[in-house]
Amino acid sequence: MRFDRHELAGSFGDIGTDLPLLIGMIAAGGLDAGHVFLVFGSLQILSGIYYRLPMPMQPLKAMAVIVIAGKLSPGIIYGGGVAIGVTMLALTATGLLARVAALFPLAVVRGIQFGLGLSLALLAVRSYIWPSGVMGWYAAAGGFFIMLILWQNRRLPAGLVLVAAAVLYGALTQNTPTALATSWRADWLTFQLPSATDIATGFLLLALPQLPLSLANSVVATRQTCADLFPDRDVSIRKIGVTYGVANLVSASFGGVPVCHGSGGLVGHHNFGARTGASVVIYGAIFVTAALLFGHRAKDVLALFPLSVLGVILTFEAFGLMRLARLTEPAKWAQFVTLATGLVCAMAPHGFLVGSVTGITLYHAPNLWRKVRP
Numbered sequence: 001m002r003f004d005r006h007e008l009a010g011s012f013g014d015i016g017t018d019l020p021l022l023i024g025m026i027a028a029g030g031l032d033a034g035h036v037f038l039v040f041g042s043l044q045i046l047s048g049i050y051y052r053l054p055m056p057m058q059p060l061k062a063m064a065v066i067v068i069a070g071k072l073s074p075g076i077i078y079g080g081g082v083a084i085g086v087t088m089l090a091l092t093a094t095g096l097l098a099r100v101a102a103l104f105p106l107a108v109v110r111g112i113q114f115g116l117g118l119s120l121a122l123l124a125v126r127s128y129i130w131p132s133g134v135m136g137w138y139a140a141a142g143g144f145f146i147m148l149i150l151w152q153n154r155r156l157p158a159g160l161v162l163v164a165a166a167v168l169y170g171a172l173t174q175n176t177p178t179a180l181a182t183s184w185r186a187d188w189l190t191f192q193l194p195s196a197t198d199i200a201t202g203f204l205l206l207a208l209p210q211l212p213l214s215l216a217n218s219v220v221a222t223r224q225t226c227a228d229l230f231p232d233r234d235v236s237i238r239k240i241g242v243t244y245g246v247a248n249l250v251s252a253s254f255g256g257v258p259v260c261h262g263s264g265g266l267v268g269h270h271n272f273g274a275r276t277g278a279s280v281v282i283y284g285a286i287f288v289t290a291a292l293l294f295g296h297r298a299k300d301v302l303a304l305f306p307l308s309v310l311g312v313i314l315t316f317e318a319f320g321l322m323r324l325a326r327l328t329e330p331a332k333w334a335q336f337v338t339l340a341t342g343l344v345c346a347m348a349p350h351g352f353l354v355g356s357v358t359g360i361t362l363y364h365a366p367n368l369w370r371k372v373r374p
Contacts, residue, residue, distance in 0.1 A: 007278040014264070014283070018059060040251075043256070048278065057260070060257075077257065085258075112220065112263075123314065140308040
């Protein structure tokens with residue numbers, strides 16, 4: 001691993017996805033921000049050290065949406081984390097995870113990547129940039145300008161300039177720094193397993209809706225994205241399944257939110273300049289530092305980032321994912337399958353489950369037709 005300005009710039013490549021979900025779950029579930037950030041940051045650091053790649057941990061998206069919409073209790077959130085962790089470890093240990101992954105042709109995997117990118121781009125515009133008002137639009141326009149003129153600049157990384165400008169803008173336009181100056185407090189973790197009832201409820205309400213997205217994106221698409229961006233590194237389905245499962249058991253036991261790996265986060269860090277696990281270590285250290293210094297006020301530190309600028313970061317992450325779709329299988333039918341899978345993933349309810357089934361069915365349809373044709 002190397003610690004330089006490029007890894008520092010790359011460390012912010014996934015904050016546009018993570019931060020709004022973390023803050024939303026903390027507010028909706030009444031979670032302790034210090035505990036959430038300390039666990040989340042620690043898992044980032046461990047992931048970077050273990051993989052030696054910019055392999056981030058992300059909040060589980062389907063779970064986050066359900067928690068925010070339903071304002072579920074902390075016990076059910078932790079129970080859902082244990083349930084999804086045990087489920088993923090069981091699938092890995094029995095070999096079922098690898099068998100499920102083998103069902104996804106390359107054309108379908110590319111479609112899942114394209115669909116995730118498209119959904120993130122729509123989210124960035126609809127929820128981050130558009131609602132931010134005129135000043136937010138100016139900030140977003142400035143962010144896009146910085147990214148475009150400095151894109152792939154090795155001496156002055158675009159992501160680093162964008163983040164520095166965003167923090168300065170937030171510090172000048174918000175009262176948060178003054179309030180935080182008087183709120184120092186170290187916050188330590190305590191070990192506590194959720195009850196059997198919370199685990200059962202979490203499995204039904206959170207783990208089951210999350211599982212299709214995790215299989216499609218967190219496992220299959222992430223494995224393919226590692227091969228795309230780091231072809232000399234062998235990251236197996238089994239390895240991803242084990243770290244996914246263990247991370248959730250640890251997170252749920254210490255007051256954190258359910259987490260996963262993700263192809264979008266990997267692309268986001270890579271797009272902003274990251275090439276080693278150092279970027280994820282730096283990223284995690286920021287969350288850990290905020291948690292230790294400010295405890296339950298930790299979320300206010302990272303809230304200095306304007307929402308519109310988070311939208312810019314998320315947009316570039318989305319474009320990086322959608323670009324991978326061009327690497328699909330050369331056959332015309334496979335290219336159609338990639339496009340159709342991506343559109344269904346992005347647009348349909350339970351999109352990644354429906355999109356995966358649709359894509360696999362379409363991919364094998366010509367062969368099935370030949371077999372049944374008289």
